Amino acid sequence: QSALTQPPSASGSPGQSVTISCTGTSSDVGSYNYVSWYQQHPGKAPKLIIYEVTKRPSGVPDRFSGSKSGDTASLTVSGLQAEDEADYFCCSFAGDPYVFGTGTKVTVL
Amino acid sequence: QVRLVQSGAEVKMPGASVRISCTASGYTFTNHYIQWVRQAPGQGLEWVGLINPNDAGTYYGQRVQDRITMTRDTSTSTIYMELRGLRSEDTATYYCARCLGFGRMDYWGQGTLVTVSS
Numbered sequence: 013q014s015a016l017t018q019p020p021s022a023s024g025s026p027g028q029s030v031t032i033s034c035t036g037t038s039s040d041v042g043s044y045n046y047v048s049w050y051q052q053h054p055g056k057a058p059k060l061i062i063y064e065v066t067k068r069p070s071g072v073p074d075r076f077s078g079s080k081s082g083d084t085a086s087l088t089v090s091g092l093q094a095e096d097e098a099d100y101f102c103c104s105f106a107g108d109p110y111v112f113g114t115g116t117k118v119t120v121l
Numbered sequence: 122q123v124r125l126v127q128s129g130a131e132v133k134m135p136g137a138s139v140r141i142s143c144t145a146s147g148y149t150f151t152n153h154y155i156q157w158v159r160q161a162p163g164q165g166l167e168w169v170g171l172i173n174p175n176d177a178g179t180y181y182g183q184r185v186q187d188r189i190t191m192t193r194d195t196s197t198s199t200i201y202m203e204l205r206g207l208r209s210e211d212t213a214t215y216y217c218a219r220c221l222g223f224g225r226m227d228y229w230g231q232g233t234l235v236t237v238s239s
Binding site: 013015044046047048050057058059060063064069101103104105108109110111112113114115 | 156158165166167168180182183216218221222223224225226227229230231232
């Protein structure tokens, strides 16, 4: 099972928006509405911020939103804040049964 | 509050085995699967496997399925993950996480660093 493809980095100024893509195949992202996103700060455990493509756990700001089109899922962070600087990983249900993305480092300029 | 507390860091020789524990509290232990995810230094996340604490059913990732065993102790609400035949590429931080649904890992342990080195 190959990792889902994410851009290595993304950046934006405070208040701007940044969108991260997560490209899989028809065997994972394209077949299931079970894409989740995790935020990870250095030295910390990952934190769930989106599940089932678009849903936010309680306590996660609505600045975080998810979507999917075909084999590609996306995470958008609106109104960037300094604390959003972190690594972001997508995850999809697949045959193994889960596969993670390669990760994207978001920098707040 | 929900907590998952993992055992401490381990240093092992190649070929050895390691057993990591994950003790849950703050919820009904048998109601939710526990998944294990690992992260090599500076790398991404890799799904390792899962266990159903209710019936001890397991499902392992292809890369480790011949070397891994997950068990549970309902009396102490603890999950154990044993990895045998350790290789340098098993060096990673291993996380346990509670799973509410497909890919929905809502609470994570603090991580356990396993270093495989001669």
